[in-house]
Amino acid sequence: MLTYCIRRRLFVTSHNVSVDICPLHVLLQVSKHSVKSSDGGPDAAGDMLQLLQRRFFIPPDPHHAESLLKGRTCVYGPLGVDLKRNLLDQWWASVVRSRPQVFGISTLYELGDKGAGEGNHKEKLGDSVDELLQRRQPWRTRLLQGALAQYVPSLELMNRKLPFGLAETGLCYQPEDANSDAIGCSSEVTEASLVWFCSPRTSSQWLDYWTRHRLQWWRKFTLGPSDFSTRDIQDEERNHGTSRGVTVLYQFPWGTETLETLWMLGDAALLRSHTGSRDKLQCRDGKRVVLPHVLSLSANMDRGVLAVLFNSLQHVQKVDSKQRLHQRTVLKLHPTLAPVKVALDMGKGSTSELRQVCEGLLHELLDVGISAWPGYMDTTQSSMDKLHTKYDEMGVLFTLMVGENTLENGLLLVRNRDTTIRETMHISEIRQFLLKYISAAEKI
Amino acid sequence: MLTYCIRRRLFVTSHNVSVDICPLHVLLQVSKHSVKSSDGGPDAAGDMLQLLQRRFFIPPDPHHAESLLKGRTCVYGPLGVDLKRNLLDQWWASVVRSRPQVFGISTLYELGDKGAGEGNHKEKLGDSVDELLQRRQPWRTRLLQGALAQYVPSLELMNRKLPFGLAETGLCYQPEDANSDAIGCSSEVTEASLVWFCSPRTSSQWLDYWTRHRLQWWRKFTLGPSDFSTRDIQDEERNHGTSRGVTVLYQFPWGTETLETLWMLGDAALLRSHTGSRDKLQCRDGKRVVLPHVLSLSANMDRGVLAVLFNSLQHVQKVDSKQRLHQRTVLKLHPTLAPVKVALDMGKGSTSELRQVCEGLLHELLDVGISAWPGYMDTTQSSMDKLHTKYDEMGVLFTLMVGENTLENGLLLVRNRDTTIRETMHISEIRQFLLKYISAAEKI
Numbered sequence: 001m002l003t004y005c006i007r008r009r010l011f012v013t014s015h016n017v018s019v020d021i022c023p024l025h026v027l028l029q030v031s032k033h034s035v036k037s038s039d040g041g042p043d044a045a046g047d048m049l050q051l052l053q054r055r056f057f058i059p060p061d062p063h064h065a066e067s068l069l070k071g072r073t074c075v076y077g078p079l080g081v082d083l084k085r086n087l088l089d090q091w092w093a094s095v096v097r098s099r100p101q102v103f104g105i106s107t108l109y110e111l112g113d114k115g116a117g118e119g120n121h122k123e124k125l126g127d128s129v130d131e132l133l134q135r136r137q138p139w140r141t142r143l144l145q146g147a148l149a150q151y152v153p154s155l156e157l158m159n160r161k162l163p164f165g166l167a168e169t170g171l172c173y174q175p176e177d178a179n180s181d182a183i184g185c186s187s188e189v190t191e192a193s194l195v196w197f198c199s200p201r202t203s204s205q206w207l208d209y210w211t212r213h214r215l216q217w218w219r220k221f222t223l224g225p226s227d228f229s230t231r232d233i234q235d236e237e238r239n240h241g242t243s244r245g246v247t248v249l250y251q252f253p254w255g256t257e258t259l260e261t262l263w264m265l266g267d268a269a270l271l272r273s274h275t276g277s278r279d280k281l282q283c284r285d286g287k288r289v290v291l292p293h294v295l296s297l298s299a300n301m302d303r304g305v306l307a308v309l310f311n312s313l314q315h316v317q318k319v320d321s322k323q324r325l326h327q328r329t330v331l332k333l334h335p336t337l338a339p340v341k342v343a344l345d346m347g348k349g350s351t352s353e354l355r356q357v358c359e360g361l362l363h364e365l366l367d368v369g370i371s372a373w374p375g376y377m378d379t380t381q382s383s384m385d386k387l388h389t390k391y392d393e394m395g396v397l398f399t400l401m402v403g404e405n406t407l408e409n410g411l412l413l414v415r416n417r418d419t420t421i422r423e424t425m426h427i428s429e430i431r432q433f434l435l436k437y438i439s440a441a442e443k444i
Numbered sequence: 445m446l447t448y449c450i451r452r453r454l455f456v457t458s459h460n461v462s463v464d465i466c467p468l469h470v471l472l473q474v475s476k477h478s479v480k481s482s483d484g485g486p487d488a489a490g491d492m493l494q495l496l497q498r499r500f501f502i503p504p505d506p507h508h509a510e511s512l513l514k515g516r517t518c519v520y521g522p523l524g525v526d527l528k529r530n531l532l533d534q535w536w537a538s539v540v541r542s543r544p545q546v547f548g549i550s551t552l553y554e555l556g557d558k559g560a561g562e563g564n565h566k567e568k569l570g571d572s573v574d575e576l577l578q579r580r581q582p583w584r585t586r587l588l589q590g591a592l593a594q595y596v597p598s599l600e601l602m603n604r605k606l607p608f609g610l611a612e613t614g615l616c617y618q619p620e621d622a623n624s625d626a627i628g629c630s631s632e633v634t635e636a637s638l639v640w641f642c643s644p645r646t647s648s649q650w651l652d653y654w655t656r657h658r659l660q661w662w663r664k665f666t667l668g669p670s671d672f673s674t675r676d677i678q679d680e681e682r683n684h685g686t687s688r689g690v691t692v693l694y695q696f697p698w699g700t701e702t703l704e705t706l707w708m709l710g711d712a713a714l715l716r717s718h719t720g721s722r723d724k725l726q727c728r729d730g731k732r733v734v735l736p737h738v739l740s741l742s743a744n745m746d747r748g749v750l751a752v753l754f755n756s757l758q759h760v761q762k763v764d765s766k767q768r769l770h771q772r773t774v775l776k777l778h779p780t781l782a783p784v785k786v787a788l789d790m791g792k793g794s795t796s797e798l799r800q801v802c803e804g805l806l807h808e809l810l811d812v813g814i815s816a817w818p819g820y821m822d823t824t825q826s827s828m829d830k831l832h833t834k835y836d837e838m839g840v841l842f843t844l845m846v847g848e849n850t851l852e853n854g855l856l857l858v859r860n861r862d863t864t865i866r867e868t869m870h871i872s873e874i875r876q877f878l879l880k881y882i883s884a885a886e887k888i
Binding site for chain 2: 056059060061073074075076077078080081082084085093097098099100101103104105106107108109110146150153154156157158159161171186187188362363366367369371372374377378379380
């Protein structure tokens, strides 16, 4: 209970409504992850998947839900697409864009180059796609492969100076393992990878640095940081005694799963991928010339999306003024990750006039990059409660209600997802208010 | 010559340096695409590819250059990655984010679902990746397929109200055709697709609307808008008399290529992909219930990157104060697309102190999302001319030179790529100046 309050306050500090004005008769009894504590793993997962299907994160076809649960790329609906985009953008901003020594690269899904020398590609084939498909095509299973191949052309970027990194996000092919009984589960995984080249003497410190960084990054966006943890691992295959690694784990309702793996690969991986001269691989570590050690960080961003979703799910029980018990399900996604920042709806009144106001406001918000949901376009009558339930499950930060009042004096109602407080605000202030709220949340 | 001046002025309006202060002895003789006019197609392409390899857009391996020339996804280096990201982001902002009726989706590369019912996936296979690879896996060749499949679950988004669209960007599999003699050329293409569902009576107007929009969009970022054009096309395969389409073309030095294709597909494609009841496919067009027509827009974003690059390449001849003739090669990429906005270098002086200033400024810029190149980290001595040549070829908008002066009074030199004018500016003003310049360029 206490933890929740502290967490909630964290989210609210950026918002100029004081928590103190919260009506006393609204008693919040928070049971975070109550789904987990009540009836165990499978149901919690089932509830979540139904919510995701109902609210346009994923399509209703069960294959997609199953793929997502297994940490694989699935078909995403509009909200899922934006959530994943936001998470990938945050990763890119934190790992690549803010670091002068990290460079983005982009390699191919198909490892076709390998066959180039063998003359396979020289065959003149007819238009038949079937024939072409029957040819064996190896795909990348990790982004590490591509980064190691791009090591030599990248040396010039930093004038052979250590440390530096090559980063990429993209699709990898990871077929189901033999024990899986999944039918039609996707073989695709979206990986976010950083391959870090550093001097041998510092590689251990860099592993510690990146482990801290990655754990902090995952926790940054979440209500329940304690669900994220790290664990040291040893590689059984390589097993040269030196091979150390760390995994970042998330505690799902059904158990712990790996979100990200960090490996110290020494210089073996680099030597394997570049046969021939050792000299051309060497770099400068201060005044010394060394063969760099490789640190590989790779995160499963589909499972990351799932972790963020589970972590932000809250079931809140409240007693209203008539002593009736209500349960609210809220997806308290972090403001930077929330796929929809604001929903626009209209109350009773002159439909065509209210619609015009909504359209104007919507475009004003979209123009400054605030993702807005055009709820007013849906002309099905819906009660306010149903509307709030819908937007809470979509993780929408604010609901704006344009009404007859707005036509008279420009005032509209702004409801906050996290506090459920409704404020009156002038239409001209909305844009600035939202921009401030979101940018403040980014800085926490 | 005149056109160039007008164009240049367009780029410069957002910049607070007046063109009038341009030194008179610097006579600019612009020969836009002189490579094209001088020695024809192949050399122009060769020169461009060498530049791209030299300046970290693509790696030096000729396979990548060849793939890119053929409008296919290739391996990109750091500058290529950022240019393509920026172009894709601009597409997403213009087609999806700014339109309430367009929703993003994300489908799978592998069309694995088709096989799910056949029980292929039930086979228990060993760990052997080879075995798995030998199974036939069909991949998507266009994003249209996935959007049509997601049509039914998306109907609820707009409450069956027309028009609306489903958008996606991603990889498609397009094997080389039989006539190609390319060895090891990539089979991947990055497509940006909008599938637009509208009432039959408006589909023709929507084709006109989107054709105008797409042509304008491509032209927005370029110095030579006349190199972009559209052409009406007829589909020979479908050939139902009604099948109309338009292509957006770009005039490369070696000839015209298709950047984007817009097709009016009627209702046939939708009916084909959803066998069974027609009723569940129907939508509302005002008060009437109709089976929507489909408009498919699909752009090849790798070829788009190439078009943007060719279009922004300029060879500028200038005579200096000693009447010597110089030629400058400049990649005049649009400010929003330029992968590196600013380069930071240091002149003579106390290295460690200047370095500190550079680092501080670099992080200040990176923090606000201005992509900056840490030129000061490269300790190889290089003349100012070589430095400018390098940054002009990288398309860097501004070069900042931190010198001893900066330590004394906070002033540094800011050189503009397009005007080549050097200004003195206080270090505290840099960030705001760059933010203004870039956001002004976005609004043109």
